[in-house]
Amino acid sequence: MSTGVIIALIVIVAAVLVVAAAVTLLARRPQGGRSLQRRFGPEYDRAVARHNGDVKAAEQDLAERVSRHGSLRERALEPAAREQYAARWAAAQERFVESPREAVAEVDQLLGEVAGARGFPDGGQYDEQYAALSVHHGPHVHGYRRVHRAAQARVPDGQGSTEELREAMIEARVLFDELVTPSGKDTRRHRTDTDENSSIGRSRAIDTRPEGSAHEGRFHLPWSFNKHQAKGS
Known part of the structure; x- marks a missing residue:
């Protein structure tokens, strides 16, 4: 092998190493504002509000969440587990009619539990679990915060706003749907009739999804009441 060829190979290898190092540095570099806004959705604005409008502090907070939890890989749920979780959600909805706050605590x-089963930090570490969920489900994580705050408030049934509790559960259900729905485009496209029929069969009452909304492949668990039927409303 001639000296010229050896030099050319060395140059090529060095160039490849430089490119690889540059890619690694870019991947590790903290995400900028626009990237964080795309990833976290409305949670980005809430983080800014929690930091009293300090955008830099909020972005540092969110970037740290990504650094801690960005590499998390969600575990799939077995069909039987999805069915059990769906049944428990439906039962909590029914309980809401007589005991709104008790139902919200059950949903919390x-x-x-569902998040823990999917591979997120244990529910006993709420703050860390919420942070991890916000990284992977940022646009829909706020409902979990709302029901958790309501559950921790320990206000007796009949006090406070039942409508606010109902709205919190509706918002939280979007995250629940995401967590119990099989991941992957092919899985959503070819969901089984068993999943569809089981979610419909538990309740045939009015679906409270906002008009015009659709969550393809999700468990749609209709409410068994409307806002005028709930106790304390």
Whole structure:
């Protein structure tokens, strides 16, 4: 092998190493504002508000969440587990009619369990679990915060706003749907009739999804009441 060829090979290898190092540095570099806004959605604005409008502090907070939890890989749920979680959610909805705050507490616990089963930090570490969920489900994580705050408030049924509790559960259900729905485009496209029929069969009452909304492939668990039927409303 001639000296010229050896030099050319060395140059090529060095160039490849430089490119690889540059890619690694870019991947590790903290995400900028626009990237964080795309990833976290409305959670980005809430983080800014929690930091009293300090955008830099909020972005540092969110970037740290990504650094801690960005590499997390969600575990798939077995069909039987999805069915059990769906049944528990439906039962909590029914309980809401007579005991809104008790139902919200059940939903808070259920979301923590489902998230833990999907591979997120244990529900006993709420703050860390919420942070991890916000990295992977940023646009829909706020409902979990709302039901958790309501559950921790320990206000007796009949006090406070039942409508606010109802709205919190509706918002939290979007995250629940995401967590119990099989991941992957092919899985969503070819969901089984069993999943569809089981979610419909538990309740045939009015679906409270906002008009015009659709969550393809998700468990749609209709409410068994409307806002005028709930106790304390």
